[in-house]
Amino acid sequence: MPRHIAIIMDGNGRWAQEQGQDRLFGHLHGVESVRNIVEGAAEIGLEYLTLYAFSTENWGRPQYEVAGLMELLVDTIRKEVPTLNKNNIKLHVIGDIAMMPLNAQKELEEAKAETAGNTGLNLVMALSYSSRWEILNAVKNIAEDVKQQKIAPESINQQVFQQYLTTHAFPDPELMIRTSGEYRISNFLLYQLAYAELYFTNTLWPDFRKEELYKAIKDFQKRERRFGKTGEQIKKIIK
Ligand code: IPE
Numbered sequence: 001m002p003r004h005i006a007i008i009m010d011g012n013g014r015w016a017q018e019q020g021q022d023r024l025f026g027h028l029h030g031v032e033s034v035r036n037i038v039e040g041a042a043e044i045g046l047e048y049l050t051l052y053a054f055s056t057e058n059w060g061r062p063q064y065e066v067a068g069l070m071e072l073l074v075d076t077i078r079k080e081v082p083t084l085n086k087n088n089i090k091l092h093v094i095g096d097i098a099m100m101p102l103n104a105q106k107e108l109e110e111a112k113a114e115t116a117g118n119t120g121l122n123l124v125m126a127l128s129y130s131s132r133w134e135i136l137n138a139v140k141n142i143a144e145d146v147k148q149q150k151i152a153p154e155s156i157n158q159q160v161f162q163q164y165l166t167t168h169a170f171p172d173p174e175l176m177i178r179t180s181g182e183y184r185i186s187n188f189l190l191y192q193l194a195y196a197e198l199y200f201t202n203t204l205w206p207d208f209r210k211e212e213l214y215k216a217i218k219d220f221q222k223r224e225r226r227f228g229k230t231g232e233q234i235k236k237i238i239k
Pocket residue numbers: 009010011012013014015053054055058069180205
């Protein structure tokens with residue numbers, strides 16, 4: 001079983017357009033999939049689930065769509081906190097939250113605080129997130145700590161660098177899923193996905209359900225993760 005699954009939830013707009021509806025209609029239905037997948041992940045005892053819900057680049061969408069998404073976010077979080085608590089799910093948020101509307105920031109802070117004591121699934125929402133933003137931020141903070149002589153440049157290794165990322169408290173995802181038939185990473189966890197297995201499906205996010213999540217996990221379990229070694233070496237380690 002993977003410990004950490006990351007998902008790029010894509011295809012809401014096309015799902016809506018296929019039915020002659022407004023893009024926001026797709027986002028609304030996308031929330032149903034989020035509920036179902038979070039529930040499905042909790043049911044199989046997954047430790048970490050990261051959902052890419054809004055990228056830094058998504059701020060450049062039409063103002064009406066951005067506003068609709070923010071409203072949907074605030075609304076959903078407010079409604080879902082009791083369910084998160086009932087299912088022992090702890091909410092985390094990664095991303096440039098300072099860019100979010102103040103009411104969304106407040107709602108997120110409250111939801112995090114209210115679920116902080118939960119010990120089951122860690123649900124990580126990537127909001128106003130982009131990997132280049134995260135990496136640049138890490139570099140700036142490292143430079144600042146070097147300047148203040150808190151760390152020495154020669155002590156910077158992968159472990160130290162990792163501590164400066166927004167994901168410092170989580171293991172790297174072993175499996176990354178993207179829906180909607182797009183084969184790209186779109187600025188998501190570029191550093192953390194170094195050795196993740198990638199799973200792509202044509203299913204649009206509003207149609208994605210836990211059965212397909214389990215199918216992706218089964219597919220993952222058939223893969224041979226070599227981490228640069230040879231297949232023979234890996235078989236020896238497993239034996
Ligand atoms: C994913 O669906 C949700 C967000 C990026 C907020 P899209 O809105 O990207 O849907 P498509 O890709 O245009 O179909």
